Amino acid sequence: MRALVLTALDGPDALRWSEVAAPVSSTRVVIDVRAAGISYPDLLLTQGRYQLKAEAPFVPGSEVAGVVVSAPAGSPWRPGDRVCAATPFGGYAESAVADPAWVWPLPPELSFVEGAALPTNYYTAHFALVRRGRIEVGETVLVLGAAGGVGTAAIQVARALGHRVIAVVHRDGADDFLRGIGADDVVRLRTGWAAKVKELTGGRGVDLVVDPVGGAAFDEAVRVLAPEGRLVVLGFAGGAIPTVKVNRLLFRNVSVVGAGWGELVRADPDALRAVAGAVADLVRAGLRPPPPIIVPMAAGADALRKLGAGEILGKAVLVREGA
Numbered sequence: 001m002r003a004l005v006l007t008a009l010d011g012p013d014a015l016r017w018s019e020v021a022a023p024v025s026s027t028r029v030v031i032d033v034r035a036a037g038i039s040y041p042d043l044l045l046t047q048g049r050y051q052l053k054a055e056a057p058f059v060p061g062s063e064v065a066g067v068v069v070s071a072p073a074g075s076p077w078r079p080g081d082r083v084c085a086a087t088p089f090g091g092y093a094e095s096a097v098a099d100p101a102w103v104w105p106l107p108p109e110l111s112f113v114e115g116a117a118l119p120t121n122y123y124t125a126h127f128a129l130v131r132r133g134r135i136e137v138g139e140t141v142l143v144l145g146a147a148g149g150v151g152t153a154a155i156q157v158a159r160a161l162g163h164r165v166i167a168v169v170h171r172d173g174a175d176d177f178l179r180g181i182g183a184d185d186v187v188r189l190r191t192g193w194a195a196k197v198k199e200l201t202g203g204r205g206v207d208l209v210v211d212p213v214g215g216a217a218f219d220e221a222v223r224v225l226a227p228e229g230r231l232v233v234l235g236f237a238g239g240a241i242p243t244v245k246v247n248r249l250l251f252r253n254v255s256v257v258g259a260g261w262g263e264l265v266r267a268d269p270d271a272l273r274a275v276a277g278a279v280a281d282l283v284r285a286g287l288r289p290p291p292p293i294i295v296p297m298a299a300g301a302d303a304l305r306k307l308g309a310g311e312i313l314g315k316a317v318l319v320r321e322g323a
Contacts, residue, residue: 003059003093004300009048012304014056017297020093028097029077029085030069034112036091036297037063038316039120039149040212040237041262043304045089052262054089061091061318064098065106065115075100082106084115086265086272092300094320101269104276107283117289117315120261121153123275124234128210128259129158130278131271133232139207140164142197144221145237146183147174149315150212152290155182158210160282166197166206168217170310177313181290194220205229218242225254232259292317 001022008014023030042060044050065084071077077100084106085098106115129135141158145151146167158165159182167183169175175186187196198205205226211218214236221231222244233256244256265272279287292315295303303316 001094002298003090004061004297005057006046006060008056009046011047012043012301012308014046015060015301015304020059022095023090023097025070025072025097027072029071029075029083029100029103031064031066031083031085031096031098031103032069033064033066033091033094033096033320035065035116035320036061036093036096036300036318037116037120038295038300038303038307038312038318039063040235040307041120043308046304052088059090059093061093061096062086062088063116063119064091064096065112065118066096068103069095072100077103082108082112082115084118084276086119088262092297092318094297099269102265102272104273105280107280109283110288113292113294113317113319114289116317117149117153117292118279121149121315122157122279122289123272124150124259124261125153125157125210126275126279126282127261127264127271128232128234129154129161129208131275132257132259133208133210133230135161135163135208137162140166140201142166142168142206142209142221142224143183144168144189144209144211144217145213146178146186147171147313148212148237149312150234151210152178152181152314154210156287156289157279157282158182160285160287166200168193168197171313174313177290189217194224197224201226208232210234213237214242215240219245222248222254222256225252227253228255230255230257232257234259234261290314294319296321
């Protein structure tokens with residue numbers, strides 16, 4: 001079979017579309033991959049900058065959708081099942097393996113391309129909003145990095161759960177896209193953006209901030225929290241890891257919490273099943289990932305480069321030739 005092999009921890013430039021041995025396993029589910037999602041952790045992994053480490057050469061790719069080829073005895077999976085799966089490594093290939101606990105049914109309403117968009121972004125967004133952010137009825141959500149994969153998922157999940165959403169975005173040309181997927185308001189990430197958010201909320205601020213960006217926007221995001229608001233940290237796509245001035249938390253009665261989805265599911269697979277089920281319920285109720293940018297799997301290196309440069313609007317998905 002063919003796969004994108006990372007030959008050194010030098011980022012996307014070190015990826016090669018190569019012939020490799022097809023995986024065989026008696027303990028894990030073997031999946032004929034039809035589509036594989038591109039995610040920011042994948043990019044960091046190719047650079048050796050992610051908390052999970054792997055020695056080159058290896059095949060990156062952490063989320064796939066496809067058809068079961070084989071499964072361990074006693075697992076719920078059978079050859080021919082349409083599935084999504086989380087695969088910490090190995091997803092950018094024509095065939096991949098996954099722990100049976102990290103595999104779940106592909107909702108029949110979704111295509112393989114749409115299904116490949118779910119594992120990282122939509123499950124992370126639901127986990128951040130519901131379990132870590134403890135969102136309540138009638139609350140307003142602000143999403144930083146709103147035009148990225150996690151940002152777009154957070155907008156859609158928040159709207160599907162019935163909340164007002166304010167999208168904060170740096171790049172130009174994304175406003176119509178963000179409103180089209182459910183943002184009630186779009187604010188440019190420029191000087192004065194926090195004042196605009198306060199204006200939109202009648203001076204009160206927002207109840208929950210979803211922050212996959214970090215960096216310079218973090219301090220202002222804390223300031224736009226309403227009393228007893230929560231800021232949920234998902235990552236640091238902006239590069240810098242901010243520090244928390246805890247006196248602000250104390251005097252304003254606000255909270256900053258972390259949402260490490262990958263770390264949780266590695267320790268508690270039941271959490272994955274619960275969130276997958278909750279997102280499937282939203283899909284049945286009408287939630288659909290916006291059409292992703294489709295890239296041939298062999299050209300995955302270019303897609304990762306564009307992701308790192310902030311040129312991907314929403315989600316990019318690798319599709320196997322002939323799949």
